[in-house]
Amino acid sequence: MPCQRPLVPLVIALIALVDLHPARGEYPVTPTTKPLVTVAGADSKIEDPTYLRISSREEFIRLFMRHLGKERQAYDEHYNSPAMPQIDFDQCMVLAIFAGKSVNTVGLFADSIQELDGRILFRFRPRCYQTLDFGNDTSGGDGSNHANPFGFFVIPRSDKAIVVEEDVQNVIGSPPKWEEKARIAPLEK
Numbered sequence: 623m624p625c626q627r628p629l630v631p632l633v634i635a636l637i638a639l640v641d642l643h644p645a646r647g648e649y650p651v652t653p654t655t656k657p658l659v660t661v662a663g664a665d666s667k668i669e670d671p672t673y674l675r676i677s678s679r680e681e682f683i684r685l686f687m688r689h690l691g692k693e694r695q696a697y698d699e700h701y702n703s704p705a706m707p708q709i710d711f712d713q714c715m716v717l718a719i720f721a722g723k724s725v726n727t728v729g730l731f732a733d734s735i736q737e738l739d740g741r742i743l744f745r746f747r748p749r750c751y752q753t754l755d756f757g758n759d760t761s762g763g764d765g766s767n768h769a770n771p772f773g774f775f776v777i778p779r780s781d782k783a784i785v786v787e788e789d790v791q792n793v794i795g796s797p798p799k800w801e802e803k804a805r806i807a808p809l810e811k
Contacts, residue, residue: 654734657775658714661707662729662749664769667691671722673786673804677715677779682706685718689772709776717744717775717784719803725766726751730773733789733798741783741808745800746773748788781809 666689676682686706687693697706709716719730733745753766784806791799 654736656735657717657732657777659707659776660732660773662731662771662773664728664771666720666770666772668720668772669723669770670720671803672718672720673806674718675715675784675806675809676718677809678711679709682709682711682716686774689718689720707774707776711779713779714776715779717777717786717806719746719773719775719786721748721771721788724748724769724771726753727769727771729771732773732775735777737780737782741785742777742780743785743787744775744777745787745789745798746775747798781811783808 668689674685676685683697683706684693686704687695687697690704692704697704721727721730727748727750729749730746731749733747734743735745736743748771784804785802786804786806787800788803789798790801791797
């Protein structure tokens with residue numbers, strides 16, 4: 623029986639690690655994943671905060687063309703001049719997030735996706751940077767670069783409700799501060 627003794631401290635240590643792991647926000651910690659594909663940037667033509675689940679090719683074409691400011695222009699799938707991503711909407715859906723008018727950001731990026739309590743929790747962060755004005759600024763007088771950040775997140779298809787949270791922490795090195803931005807209703811079956 624002496625061979626079994628070393629396992630006891632190991633089991634106790636593992637239990638202690640599980641008990642000490644803090645939960646983030648109001649949701650319990652569970653295994654998380656990332657989007658299959660992310661298309662993000664800072665120059666969307668959609669200027670108001672918008673959070674959408676896109677579950678069909680037709681919806682995606684309309685939204686992507688609106689995002690480019692070309693909603694009145696016909697989309698030609700053969701030539702695909704706007705370089706629209708091709709997505710399998712039988713297997714996937716797109717969570718489209720437009721943060722609205724902002725400054726000093728290069729886009730929106732996923733932190734995590736979790737399935738909790740019959741819904742999907744999607745957390746994202748803006749990718750920001752700092753600027754400094756030496757009095758010769760041409761961006762509007764405040765030293766900042768104006769932007770309309772966006773993110774198109776391709777994730778596995780689901781009919782579940784989606785809760786969208788943004789990390790609004792603005793102190794470098796501080797832990798995330800999650801703020802709910804939207805609730806997207808479940809799809810009708």
